[in-house]
Amino acid sequence: MSRIDVRKTYKLYIGGQFPRSESGRSYVVNDAKGRLLANAAQASRKDARDAVVAARSAFGGWSTKTAYNRAQIVYRIAEVLEGRREQFEAELKAAEGISQAKARSYVDAAIDRLVWYAGWADKITQVVGNANPVAGPYFNLSTPEPSGVIAVVAPRGALLGLVSVVAPLIITGNTVVVIASEENPLTAITLGEVMATSDLPGGVVNVLTGSVAEIAPWLASHMDVNGIDLTGVEDAALATELEVAGADNLKRVRRPAPDTDWLVEPALDRMTRFLETKTVWHPIGV
Amino acid sequence: MSNIFEYAPAPESRAIVDIKPSYGLFIDGEFVDGTGKAFKTINPATEEVLAEVAEASDADVDAAVKAARRAYTRVWSRMSGAERAKYLYRIARIIQERGRELAVLESIDNGKPIKESRDVDIPVVAAHFFYYAGWADKLEHSGYGSTPLGVAGQIIPWNFPLLMLAWKIAPALACGNTVVLKPAETTPLTALLFAEICQQADLPPGVVNIVTGAGETGRAIVSHPDVDKVAFTGSTDVGKAIARAVAGTDKKVTLELGGKAANIVFDDAPLDQAIEGIVNGIFFNQGHVCCAGSRLLVQESVADEVMERLKRRMATLRVGDPLDKNTDVGAINSAEQLAKIRELSDIGEAEGAERWSAPCELPSNGYWFAPTVFTGVSQAHRIAREEIFGPVLSVLTFRTPSEAIEKANNTPFGLSAGVWTDKGSRILSMANRLRAGVVWANTFNKFDPTSPFGGYKESGYGREGGRHGLEGYLKGEDS
Numbered sequence: 001m002s003r004i005d006v007r008k009t010y011k012l013y014i015g016g017q018f019p020r021s022e023s024g025r026s027y028v029v030n031d032a033k034g035r036l037l038a039n040a041a042q043a044s045r046k047d048a049r050d051a052v053v054a055a056r057s058a059f060g061g062w063s064t065k066t067a068y069n070r071a072q073i074v075y076r077i078a079e080v081l082e083g084r085r086e087q088f089e090a091e092l093k094a095a096e097g098i099s100q101a102k103a104r105s106y107v108d109a110a111i112d113r114l115v116w117y118a119g120w121a122d123k124i125t126q127v128v129g130n131a132n133p134v135a136g137p138y139f140n141l142s143t144p145e146p147s148g149v150i151a152v153v154a155p156r157g158a159l160l161g162l163v164s165v166v167a168p169l170i171i172t173g174n175t176v177v178v179i180a181s182e183e184n185p186l187t188a189i190t191l192g193e194v195m196a197t198s199d200l201p202g203g204v205v206n207v208l209t210g211s212v213a214e215i216a217p218w219l220a221s222h223m224d225v226n227g228i229d230l231t232g233v234e235d236a237a238l239a240t241e242l243e244v245a246g247a248d249n250l251k252r253v254r255r256p257a258p259d260t261d262w263l264v265e266p267a268l269d270r271m272t273r274f275l276e277t278k279t280v281w282h283p284i285g286v
Numbered sequence: 287m288s289n290i291f292e293y294a295p296a297p298e299s300r301a302i303v304d305i306k307p308s309y310g311l312f313i314d315g316e317f318v319d320g321t322g323k324a325f326k327t328i329n330p331a332t333e334e335v336l337a338e339v340a341e342a343s344d345a346d347v348d349a350a351v352k353a354a355r356r357a358y359t360r361v362w363s364r365m366s367g368a369e370r371a372k373y374l375y376r377i378a379r380i381i382q383e384r385g386r387e388l389a390v391l392e393s394i395d396n397g398k399p400i401k402e403s404r405d406v407d408i409p410v411v412a413a414h415f416f417y418y419a420g421w422a423d424k425l426e427h428s429g430y431g432s433t434p435l436g437v438a439g440q441i442i443p444w445n446f447p448l449l450m451l452a453w454k455i456a457p458a459l460a461c462g463n464t465v466v467l468k469p470a471e472t473t474p475l476t477a478l479l480f481a482e483i484c485q486q487a488d489l490p491p492g493v494v495n496i497v498t499g500a501g502e503t504g505r506a507i508v509s510h511p512d513v514d515k516v517a518f519t520g521s522t523d524v525g526k527a528i529a530r531a532v533a534g535t536d537k538k539v540t541l542e543l544g545g546k547a548a549n550i551v552f553d554d555a556p557l558d559q560a561i562e563g564i565v566n567g568i569f570f571n572q573g574h575v576c577c578a579g580s581r582l583l584v585q586e587s588v589a590d591e592v593m594e595r596l597k598r599r600m601a602t603l604r605v606g607d608p609l610d611k612n613t614d615v616g617a618i619n620s621a622e623q624l625a626k627i628r629e630l631s632d633i634g635e636a637e638g639a640e641r642w643s644a645p646c647e648l649p650s651n652g653y654w655f656a657p658t659v660f661t662g663v664s665q666a667h668r669i670a671r672e673e674i675f676g677p678v679l680s681v682l683t684f685r686t687p688s689e690a691i692e693k694a695n696n697t698p699f700g701l702s703a704g705v706w707t708d709k710g711s712r713i714l715s716m717a718n719r720l721r722a723g724v725v726w727a728n729t730f731n732k733f734d735p736t737s738p739f740g741g742y743k744e745s746g747y748g749r750e751g752g753r754h755g756l757e758g759y760l761k762g763e764d765s
Contacts, residue, residue, distance in 0.1 A: 064718075128429070132752050134734035135413065142738050142754060226743065240534030247529035249698065250522075250541065250744050269762060276700075276742050277749050280717045282727040 010185070012041050012209065013192030015054030016202015022046045027210065029186055032097025040185045043210040048177065048218045051206035055149040055175040056224055058203030063146050063173035071121035074171055076198040078114035084194060085111070088159055088187065095158055095184045109263055110163040116265070117167040124172060124271055137284040144275040146173035147252055148226030151219035153212055155232035158184035160262045162191060165231050168270035170204055177206045177225070179216060181232065185209035213238055220245035227252035227274045234258060293604065296611040298400045303391045305475065308338040311346055311498060312481035314353035315491025320346050325500070327474055330397035331608050331617040331652040339474050342497035347466065347506040350495040354437045354464040355512055357492030363434055363462050367423030374419030374459060376487040381412040384483065388476055392448055393608040395475040397617030397653070398571055400609050410733055411452040414751075417735035418456035421756060425461060428753055433761040434462030435538055436514035439507035442477075443520045444470035444619050445574040445675075449733075450519050451477050453750045455494060456735075461759035463515065464493045466507055471500040472620045505531075513537065517758065519576075522673075522699075522744050540748025540758040542576065542740055544673040545701030548694035549579030549730060550684075550716065553588040555706035559728065561595050564679070567704060567730040569603060569615055569657050573677040574623070576745075577702035579730055581670060582659075582681045583690050589683045593661060600644040600657050607649070615677060618653040627655050627676035634660050634669035639680070665696055673699070687712065691719045700742030704730045723749070 010029075011018045020026075023044035029037045041047075062070070081088065085107050092103040129143040150169050155161035158181055169176050180188030192207045208215055212233065220228050220242040228246050233239040233256045243253050254273050308324065310317045320340030327336050342350070362370070381388065388411075389403040398407070425432035438458045442450035447469055458465050469477035481496045497503055504524075508516050508531050518528050519542040532539055549567050551560050567579025584592045608616035618624040635641050639660040648654040655676055663670050663680040670680050684690040694703055703722040705713055713727045723741045726732060733739065738754035740746060748758045 130753060132734065132736040132738070134732075134737050136732070136734070138729070138732065140734070140737050142752065147742075236534065243533035244530045247526045247533065250526060250529060250543070250746060252747055255536075267762075276723060277738050277740070277754050278717075278723060278725065279738050279752075280725045280727060281729055281732050281737070282713065283729050 008038070010038050010040050010189045010209070012043055012047060013189060013196070013205070013207040014047065014051045015057070015206065016196060018192070021210070022050070031094045037094060038186055040189075040209045043208040043215055045215070045218045047208060048215050049222070051177040051208060052149060052219070052222055052224055054203035054206050055177050058201055059148055059175045062170070062175055062201060062204045067122035067125070070171060070173065071118045073199050074114055074121065074167060075118040077195055077200065078111050078118065080194045080198045081107070081111050081114065087190065091187050091190060092159060095186060106157070106160045110160045113160065113163050114167055117171045120271065121171050124268070127268070128272060128275065132279070139282045139284055140279065142277050142279045144172070144272070145278050147274045147276055148174065149224060150174045150176050150227040150229060150274050151216070151222070151225050152176055152178040152229040153216055153232040154178050154180050154188065155260065155262075156181050156184065157262050158187035159191065161232070162188055164262050164266065165229060165270065166205055168266070169229070169274055172271050172275055174274055175204050177208065177219060179212055180207055180209045182210070182212050216242055217245060220251070221248055223249045225251060227254075229254040229274070230256045231260070232256070293612045295607070297607060298390055298609045298611060300390055300394060300609060302387045303394065305336050305391070309474070309478050309498070310340050311342055311350070312478065312494070312496040313346070313350045314495070315485065317481070322346060322499070325471060327395060327472060329394050330472075330619050331649070333651050336395060336475065339498045342468070342499040342503045342506070344506045347497055347503060347510060350466045350497050351437055351439075351510050351512050353492035354466050354495050357490055358436055358464040361490045362464050362493050367425060367432070367462070370459065370462065371419045371422035373487060373489050374415050374422060374456065377483060377489070378412050378415035378419060380483045380486055381408065381415060385409070385412065388448060388479060390609065391479060392476050393616070396444065396447055396473050397608050397619050399613040399616045400611055401613070402571060407446055407449045410735070411448050414452040414735040415456045418460040421457075422460040425756065425760065428756045428760070430757045430760040430762045435759060435761060436463060437512060438463045438465045438515040438517060438759065439510065439513040440465055440467040440517045441504045441507060441520065442467065442469055444473040445571060445576070447473040448476040448480065451480060453519070454517050457750070457755045458517070458759050459493065461756060463759050466495045466497060466513070468497050468499060468503055468507060471498070474498040508532065515539070515759065518542070525746055538758065540740075540750070541746035542748075542750060543744065543746040544699055545576045545578070545741065545745050546581060546671065546673055546697045546699045547577055547579050547702040547704065547722065548581045548583050548720075549704035550583045550690050550694060550706065551585060551588070551592060552707035552709075552712065553585040554708045556708060556728070557588070557592065557595065560706040561592070561599050563704065563706060563728070563730040564596060565599055565603070568679040569677050570731050572615055572618055572655070574619060574675055575731065577724060577731065579702075579704050580674060580679060582679055583684050583693055584681060586683045586685050593681065596659065597642060600659065603644055603646070603657050605644075605646045605648060605654065605656060615657060618655050618676065621653055623675065624653040624655060627674055627678060630669055630672060630674045631658060631678055634663070634667060634680070637667045637669070639663045639667055639669060665693060671697065687716065691716065695721045698744040701745035702726065
């Protein structure tokens with residue numbers, strides 16, 4: 001008789017823990033051929049709010065770590081992902097119905113993207129900040145700082161898409177609440193396991209699975225969220241509604257990007273959209 | 287003491303300005319009659335009517351946007367950066383040449399002291415055009431690409447009328463955009479004089495269009511489908527309304543909104559300089575400054591001494607005729623703003639804070655408010671949370687640097703902050719921990735065209751000034 005395998009329970013990833021939805025709800029996730037893959041947690045408003053609290057709590061510590069330290073941690077995520085690549089390839093094949101070669105190329109690209117962003121941690125300040133030659137005896141310097149807690153609606157690419165929207169936010173010191181792709185949420189939770197074992201402090205990345213239309217409005221209107229990245233929002237009316245809700249506390253907004261080719265090397269704007277510029281003046285004298 | 291500070295009046299002559307009885311709109315290089323109503327602009331120091339100004343209707347705004355689009359497509363976006371630069375340099379030079387006239391007109395229409403319009407506003411306006419002129423042919427080195435957005439709709443406030451115009455128009459034009467700009471309804475005159483300067487500079491018609499009016503005119507600009515960029519400086523409430531109005535469009539937006547800056551004084555601060563910094567922070571421009579240091583956080587051990595010195599200094603401030611060269615504090619810009627300042631000050635008293643105003647005689651006509659300080663203010667008081675936008679300072683105390691940070695950041699705003707201490711490492715630590723776009727250490731209210739300005743959180747987004755100020759007017763690279 002063949003062995004009965006031990007199946008995984010997919011839960012949420014909030015504050016470094018893997019809780020079920022407080023609502024007790026779950027929804028069926030099928031593979032590309034319509035067969036049951038697993039039940040995913042269906043996050044509620046309360047879960048979203050808990051995730052924001054976790055992200056806010058993590059922000060102070062994460063944003064004040066040295067850039068070198070953040071770089072090493074994001075690099076570590078790449079290392080751990082490399083070590084678990086077979087699992088991710090298998091999950092992507094099952095969830096997205098793609099070939100082994102395609103799945104491998106996505107995992108390769110996701111690992112490489114993490115390495116690429118890891119290197120930006122201690123360079124972005126040098127590239128987007130500068131000294132300002134004011135007309136007077138003053139030292140004057142402009143440097144970027146993270147905006148704070150960013151809510152993200154992840155695109156369909158279950159691994160590469162997710163990594164491509166989350167990595168640029170955390171590398172600069174933001175903390176994140178991300179709603180995983182509604183159709184393919186399982187890989188996001190597995191990625192949470194990678195992050196949880198990569199020295200990434202709990203709460204820096206929080207992953208919710210469930211209905212975008214249900215959860216995203218709570219994040220968009222949340223007064224302790226500083227920005228919303230609508231990359232994965234496919235319904236234009238919902239995107240507009242979320243942007244309107246975000247205006248209540250003037251969230252920085254990134255509008256949807258439905259046709260992004262995630263295999264192309266990114267520009268800097270995924271980082272810069274959620275950076276503030278701080279300018280410090282001091283007199284020069286004796 | 288009063289004898290020592292007796293001054294003879296030293297009024298600046300207003301003969302240099304020629305205010306017309308009525309003004310039209312500046313569209314496509316010409317002054318034209320509006321199709322809407324007209325409104326009056328007054329001198330807030332005397333309540334004298336200065337001129338009638340056209341209120342641009344939807345049709346007028348549409349005509350201005352069409353003119354801007356034509357100029358963009360046919361002329362401005364095709365012109366080389368080097369040629370655009372020369373127009374901007376010309377404008378900078380004419381502003382310098384006509385600087386006295388602009389300063390006097392600004393003080394008459396706005397109520398600000400001539401020493402500020404003459405020594406701060408107008409020189410910085412000229413410097414701003416001069417600075418951005420030089421960027422026009424160097425954009426490929428900016429880090430934001432060199433592709434303009436198109437037509438920019440720009441709405442500016444009444445506190446620094448011409449300076450805010452410069453902050454908006456100079457980078458927009460340098461990047462190759464054309465503009466439709468609306469000055470505030472209480473201070474339209476220097477923008478209209480600027481239109482004349484554009485004519486003198488032979489700026490191609492339609493590159494700059496000035497439409498006067500109030501909120502409805504602003505709404506027409508923001509919602510116009512052929513506007514590619516909206517730039518707004520003003521209240522946080524209107525900023526939020528603009529953010530909602532552009533949701534779901536491709537319009538790029540920058541917002542410079544309100545503030546409630548903490549000005550933090552440690553016990554080792556150079557107190558003479560700190561007192562001057564506190565006074566400059568809140569009484570500069572009658573406190574009509576979004577980045578004003580309106581919350582003084584003073585370390586408990588020196589609080590009594592600071593308050594005593596501050597009151598002594600405030601008693602020497604000369605409040606009165608904006609055109610008098612000795613005047614430190616001019617007129618409140620409008621009856622509406624004066625009512626708001628009075629209301630919030632009364633609330634401050636009602637909520638239990640202790641009010642002290644500098645003893646000074648206020649003119650009988652016009653809108654005036656004596657420099658005022660509140661002590662015994664708690665973080666929950668409305669005068670510690672809401673922007674008063676007037677010469678009113680709220681004082682809180684703290685014991686430790688962490689407490690100062692906690693209180694300073696306890697606001698939905700994040701525009702500016704000040705720190706006063708002799709300890710360098712403390713300055714840098716405070717500067718790191720303050721959530722604000724501009725931090726002035728051992729100085730306050732300094733502005734320069736090369737220095738980016740703008741806020742965190744509900745103080746808005748985007749930067750104006752410096753290399754960073756180009757980003758809001760260029761397409762950039764999206765991934």
